[in-house]
Amino acid sequence: MIVVVHALFALAQSVTPGLAELERMFNRGEMEQGREAARQLAADPNATASALLALGRLLGTSKEFLLAEEAFQRASRLNPGAFEAHFNLGLTRFQMRNFATAIAPLETAASLRPRAFEPNYLLGVTLNEAGRKADAIRCLRSAAEINPRHPRLLALLGALYAGEGYSLDAVEVLEQARAIDPGQLPVSLLLIQALHDSFDFEHALRLASETAGRFKTSADAQFRLAVELETAGRFDEARDTLTAALAIDARHPEAMVALGRMQAREGRPAEAIANFRAVLAAQPGNALARIEAAKAYLALKQFAAARDILAPIEAQRDPTLHWLLSIIHAAEGDQTRAATHRNRFLELSSALAGGMGNTPGRRPRRYGQ
Secondary structure (H helix, E strand, O other), rough: OOOHOOOOOHHOOOOHHHHHHHHHHHHHHHHHHHHHHHHHHHHHOOOOHHHHHHHHHHHHHOOHHHHHHHHHHHHHHHOOEEEHHHHHHHHHHHHHOOOOHHHHHHHHHHHOOOOHHHHHHHHHHHHOOOOOHHHHHHHHHHHHOOOOHHHHHHHHHHHHHHHOHHHHHHHHHHHHHHHOOOOOHHHHHHHHHHHHHHOHHHHHHHHHHHHHHHHOOOOHHHHHHHHHHHHHHOOOHHHHHHHHHHHHHHOHHHHHHHHHHHHOOOOOOOHHHHHHHHHHHHHOOOOHHHHHHHHHHOOOOOOOHHHHHHHHHHOOHHHHHHHHHHHHHHHOOOHHHHHHHHHHHHHHHHHHHOOOOOOOOOOEEEEEO
């Protein structure tokens, strides 16, 4: 992204006296005087679109984004067909993290140059930041047709595919991203998860072992290997690897939850609960820790404690959560609430099995299917 920003801001350097003096003001640290001069230049009724573009570029390189936005916006109004005005307006708003307002000018820029990589890529990134995942996938796919070997694009597209339940597509693009840059740990971790979600457990374990060996000081890499070892039924090795992860980062929440789950399975629910409680002290919203803690409390027949620890997440759409709540309410004699949560469990389980809606399914899916 930084490369794109610098390249476009450097497309045209102004030689007008007003801009030259403005640049000298900023270089001398005369920020207030520079801002006032910039406002005057931006408000000049005789300013042309090209002059405003040059002003916006200078302001952008000086990180005066509000003034740059004003200059680019006026340039885009004076010349609605100017790609650079719309693109830089969207880019400036993106830099200010005003993602929702950055979308429209970037869409215009992409329509003006549909085969240009930068507007399609930045539009996809912006849509993702704005929470419009499906639209982000669409734009990033268009950008990938233009530049199919852009590692950051492939990584983001893979993450979006995985998040939306398209694990097979995620595997394809993440393998491409990893082939381009094998040293990117986040890409390897995403790929392992995508392989796991595609039920290619053997490949996931092989890559997790390779990644943990390459990144020996990464708690995330060790944790991911432990997950795959546990999936393969190699519980002793998984426990040792979780211990290694926690030796690197003693408060690693996922490793603590996984270790607690193992302790519960081994008949040590009190130790498991201590781990889950430690995670929740730092991350009260950690739903997985709450669900696993509730299971441990149920093993001890502490139904009220199990109910209380699930209360903050009761509205979430997790079938396991509602299955546990149905057991708790039945044990406490509240058959009406038990039936409500049992029905909710069946409804959500059916949705997961079919991959319905926006909930990732339990079977690998392809984008567009």
